[in-house]
Amino acid sequence: MSDIRIDTLGKRFGNTQVLHDVSLAINEGEFVAVLGPSGCGKTTLLRCLAGFERLSAGTIAVGGRTVSSPGRHTPPEDRGIGVVFQNYALWPHMTVAQNVAYGLKIAGLAKAERAARVAKVLDTVELGPLADRRPADLSGGQRQRVALARCLAMQSRVVLLDEPLANLDVHLRAALEEEFARFHAQSRATMFYITHDQSEALALADRIAVMDKGRILQFAAPRALYSEPADETVANFIGEGRVIDVRSLEPMGAGRARAELLGRNAPLRCRPDQRAQPRARVSFHPGDLHLVPEAEGIPAHVIRASYRGAFLRAEVMAGPRADIPFTLNIPAPASLTQGQRITIALRDGWVLPAAA
Template sequence: MCVDQADEKNPCGKTTLLRLVAGLLSPTAGEVRMDGKTVASATSFLPPERRGLGMVFQDYALWPHLSVTGNVAFPLEMRRVGRAEREQHVVAALRRVGLEHLADRNPGALSGGQQQRVAIARAIVAEPRIVLFDEPLSNLDRELRESMVSELAGLIKSLDLTAIYVTHDQSEAFTLADQVAILDGGAVAQLATPNQIVEEPASAKIAEFLRLGAIMPLCRTAEGWSLGDSQLTLTGAPKLGVGQCARALVTPRALIARPPDMAGLTGEVSAVQYRDTSYAVSVAVASSGAPLTLQMTSDFRMRLGERIGLEIISDRLRWFPAEAHPTP
């Protein structure tokens, strides 16, 4: 996953990383290691065909003039595997992805999900150690993509694959991964389990990217902490001197609605959306910098424009250093 949007003007390195692992690029520094062995460095390079990898491309890259069987068999043909052995491997791969009954079809006659399964069968037919996925769901519509994420997760688990999966979609990454690497400017900004990243994001930038909540700028005062003209008493905060500042991640679970005269922080309800069994409420609060909107949940529907008080549960905040060069 990337902290910044990945495009030609603002790349973050996910595709480059995948190409380095696959052997489609050679590193100018550092090294790529698999099973404890160096497969690429500035002075050595093991070609792709000798790395024991499978790959599922963004557009599946299926040959339209070949049948399902022909597409899946192609990697084995390139390795000059004998016909009888090749057929055994192809049948086994198609059975593992549940497509043995479509072996004679052409890819164009298959659904998007079935084409994806063909691409996976082709990737695993040679029994690779690692399978690389390059945004394999990005070409599907949202409804099909959401259903295919769970199906793909089940396939990866049932096939006992080690997979490196490149995506810019948070829900895909968190559904599929045992560990998620978040990239920022070509470097790994955080590597952890999905739960650890949500509970303990390594930076305010990651928290904002994942939309975990609002980043609240706070400054230390003699009485406590200030947010604009509001004075707050917070426990467990960083030990800073008067006049020093920090930032805190405020998630919906860190806020409780109170009557305005019973809370140190007040705001105006700016949006209300019903979700499942509760309401997602946006509250605009005064800040010394840019406008700040906090998110919270409520069991009842609040009125737009209503003035409410907010109690902050201190031990549910995640603290970060102040920005080195805050935007004026």
């Protein structure tokens, strides 16, 4: 079993509370990403799970076994957890094969069995021909695969990854994203992936926990996180989200509603229990705005338009007084010029829960 249960976890360094009542229930074999800005506490959370930090409050259980609490601390080496660090943490004087085999040697595995397992996992990550090279002779992506092979060799049922793509260029990052997905599919390990990069989290994870100031704000599938944020902080953080006031919110049933946005009717999604309100806050993304005929939408004028390949990114000032900034993505082919007057409308938005 490799499910993870984190219950009301707290971590304090001196007088500074870094983690506040963090609770997560992660299923066996699930790929979970923890996403948040620098300093939000996500790496401290990983270090607590790995056993590198002792808890100030709460508990951590892996596979039904409590490994951390204020009165109990299982050492990192006894948790059955593999860790892939941002800097790879490879021994520079050892070959690729020796790096992968080192943990097995410490565990007392027989030499023949050790060699067989190392050969198998190196083939799995397509590094068999490089077994005798040293880390200095490898690319960043190859070093990352050595770190993954080390987790595979130890047959870790839980793998923690601490911003593993942060030091790589954009092309290599894309290739390694595929590598992590393949690794997860083959190993079926429970993956706990720390990142500040939204695209990584959205592409890889089964569920994402958004953190801010040491707290979990929302834990949901990528699609739900993007389209149904729990509060304004999540809405503003995910996918260039924007939050704006609307008037006369009227639920229509089946999770749909309508409201007045800058004098125009706007179709919205909402929770099934949403009530009518004179005012509400709505979140949306640049792709949720579109051009409409003059009589049907909100007047705006273009401040800047930039070509992005598949779409044109337009920054506009909108509303009766032309004082509300919006960004919208217009599918190609499209052409707008600075100062041009246009009319826009919201085709989809999410009513933020009133309790948030």
